[in-house]
Amino acid sequence: MSSEKGPDHSRRKERSRQAILAATRALVAEETYEKVTIEAIAARAGVGKQTIYRRWPSKSAVVFAALLALSEDADGQSVALPDTGDLEADLKLVMRATVEEFTDPAFDRLIRALNAEIANDDALAAEYREKLARPLDEAKKARLRSAQRAGQLDVDADLDLVLEVLYAPLFQRWLYRGGPLTAAYADSLVDATLRAFAPRKESGPTPPA
Amino acid sequence: MSSEKGPDHSRRKERSRQAILAATRALVAEETYEKVTIEAIAARAGVGKQTIYRRWPSKSAVVFAALLALSEDADGQSVALPDTGDLEADLKLVMRATVEEFTDPAFDRLIRALNAEIANDDALAAEYREKLARPLDEAKKARLRSAQRAGQLDVDADLDLVLEVLYAPLFQRWLYRGGPLTAAYADSLVDATLRAFAPRKESGPTPPA
Numbered sequence: 001m002s003s004e005k006g007p008d009h010s011r012r013k014e015r016s017r018q019a020i021l022a023a024t025r026a027l028v029a030e031e032t033y034e035k036v037t038i039e040a041i042a043a044r045a046g047v048g049k050q051t052i053y054r055r056w057p058s059k060s061a062v063v064f065a066a067l068l069a070l071s072e073d074a075d076g077q078s079v080a081l082p083d084t085g086d087l088e089a090d091l092k093l094v095m096r097a098t099v100e101e102f103t104d105p106a107f108d109r110l111i112r113a114l115n116a117e118i119a120n121d122d123a124l125a126a127e128y129r130e131k132l133a134r135p136l137d138e139a140k141k142a143r144l145r146s147a148q149r150a151g152q153l154d155v156d157a158d159l160d161l162v163l164e165v166l167y168a169p170l171f172q173r174w175l176y177r178g179g180p181l182t183a184a185y186a187d188s189l190v191d192a193t194l195r196a197f198a199p200r201k202e203s204g205p206t207p208p209a
Numbered sequence: 210m211s212s213e214k215g216p217d218h219s220r221r222k223e224r225s226r227q228a229i230l231a232a233t234r235a236l237v238a239e240e241t242y243e244k245v246t247i248e249a250i251a252a253r254a255g256v257g258k259q260t261i262y263r264r265w266p267s268k269s270a271v272v273f274a275a276l277l278a279l280s281e282d283a284d285g286q287s288v289a290l291p292d293t294g295d296l297e298a299d300l301k302l303v304m305r306a307t308v309e310e311f312t313d314p315a316f317d318r319l320i321r322a323l324n325a326e327i328a329n330d331d332a333l334a335a336e337y338r339e340k341l342a343r344p345l346d347e348a349k350k351a352r353l354r355s356a357q358r359a360g361q362l363d364v365d366a367d368l369d370l371v372l373e374v375l376y377a378p379l380f381q382r383w384l385y386r387g388g389p390l391t392a393a394y395a396d397s398l399v400d401a402t403l404r405a406f407a408p409r410k411e412s413g414p415t416p417p418a
Contacts, residue, residue: 032329116325119384120241129385158397160388161378165401168381169373175328176338179369188367192374196405 019045020052024066029106033113038062060117060124067110068132081143087152088194090143091166095186098167102174103181115175137163157197166193228254229261233275238315242322247271269326269333276319277341290352296361297403299352300375304395307376311383312390324384346372366406375402 023044027036038059042049056062082090101107118125140163147153153162169189173179232253236245247268251258265271291299310316327334349372356362362371378398382388 034329112328116328119321119325125385129387133385133387161397161401164378164381164387165374165398165405168377169370171381172373172377176334176342178338178342178373188370189374192370192405195407196374196401198404 016045016047016051017055018069020047020055020062021066021069024062025070025106025110028063028066028110028113033063033109033116036063060114060121063110063114063117064124064127067114070107070110080139083143083146085150087143087147087150088190091190091193092187094140095166095170095190096183098170099181099183099186102170108174112175151199153194154197154199156200162193162197165196166190225254225256225260226264227278229256229264229271230275230278233271234279234315234319237272237275237319237322242272242318242325245272269323269330272319272323272326273333273336276323279316279319290348292352292355294359296352296356296359297399300399300402301396303349304375304379304399305392307379308390308392308395311379317383321384360408362403363406363408365409371402371406374405375399 020041023041024036027040027044031040036059038049038052041062042052045052052062056065081094084090102111114124114128118128137160141159144153144157144159144162148155148157166189170181170186173185174181179185229250232250233245236249236253240249245268247258247261250271251261254261261271265274290303293299311320323333323337327337346369350368353362353366353368353371357364357366375398379390379395382394383390388394
């Protein structure tokens with residue numbers, strides 16, 4: 001529909017969208033989340049408040065869109081994980097990048113604010129799962145399935161559980177500031193996960209302990 | 210000091226403390242956290258607002274105290290973990306109990322509200338770590354050290370990492386409502402953790418990959 005209004009209109013719309021999301025990220029990085037307002041975002045982006053409200057129903061929706069846009073930038077169009085054939089090397093690359101992301105102050109502030117909203121807002125939680133968590137999880141699972149085929153991961157492993165064991169400790173350590181987030185820590189999570197879900201030597205059922 | 214005012218005074222103080230904490234838990238279970246006020250807690254507990262403010266500086270402090278009291282009730286005086294000599298059985302018992310706690314609606318509401326506060330309040334986060342998380346972690350580590358001595362857990366395992374791999378997936382699944390919290394799930398976390406940190410067969414250093 002927007003193409004009926006010509007390419008200039010589409011470009012202007014996209015420019016204003018990007019300006020709004022960049023302004024949101026900048027403000028969330030500077031202020032506490034509570035202090036960021038739609039007014040302040042509009043002023044910083046050089047647009048009217050209505051331009052924001054036409055697209056997003058609430059502050060948390062704009063902030064979430066700003067986060068989504070960040071992961072678009074980081075990953076380009078595709079969210080596929082590297083697949084060099086070496087699961088350990090690929091996962092360490094990804095987990096080290098994740099640690100760097102979580103230790104970036106602007107990202108930290110943004111995801112910390114959203115986390116608090118998500119915990120008390122079921123609709124936002126559902127949107128988070130649908131638009132961000134699930135596509136990322138599917139990309140990760142595709143890499144894990146490839147490793148199962150290559151005999152580098154237990155073929156019977158529950159891949160949801162594998163992802164939880166790999167990522168949840170990092171997330172919790174970040175959320176509660178429970179310890180250093182370093183490349184060595186990223187590696188240790190990969191090592192623990194690969195030991196937990198190593199291919200079984202025996203193909204028969206595990207004997208009772 | 211309070212004993213100078215006699216045992217009746219101490220008993221009354223303790224009764225009023227218990228009434229305030231019980232009222233807080235009841236209100237948080239009934240209302241959203243945002244709607245709970247010090248006024249409402251005072252009314253429900255049958256005390257004056259000042260009685261609450263003399264002891265706790267803020268709503269989040271009372272709510273946190275209510276949570277602490279809950280774990281006192283559950284664990285009695287001691288927070289020691291069971292040690293039957295069978296690490297797998299003991300951990301499954303503890304993790305199943307943890308799953309039950311997190312699926313209890315009153316507990317769920319309380320810890321969800323506090324979680325949001327903790328994420329944005331460094332002082333409360335520090336109090337949470339000091340008064341609740343750390344004593345529980347120490348009790349869990351004592352059990353893990355006993356397992357290391359019994360040859361049931363890698364003697365070189367980083368026990369902070371072991372606890373994260375064991376608990377963080379459950380916490381994240383609960384926080385984001387990411388999947389069912391069941392006894393089978395509790396067991397699968399124990400199984401994965403014990404595989405990840407099983408005693409090494411070789412006693413020498415691990416060769417480079």
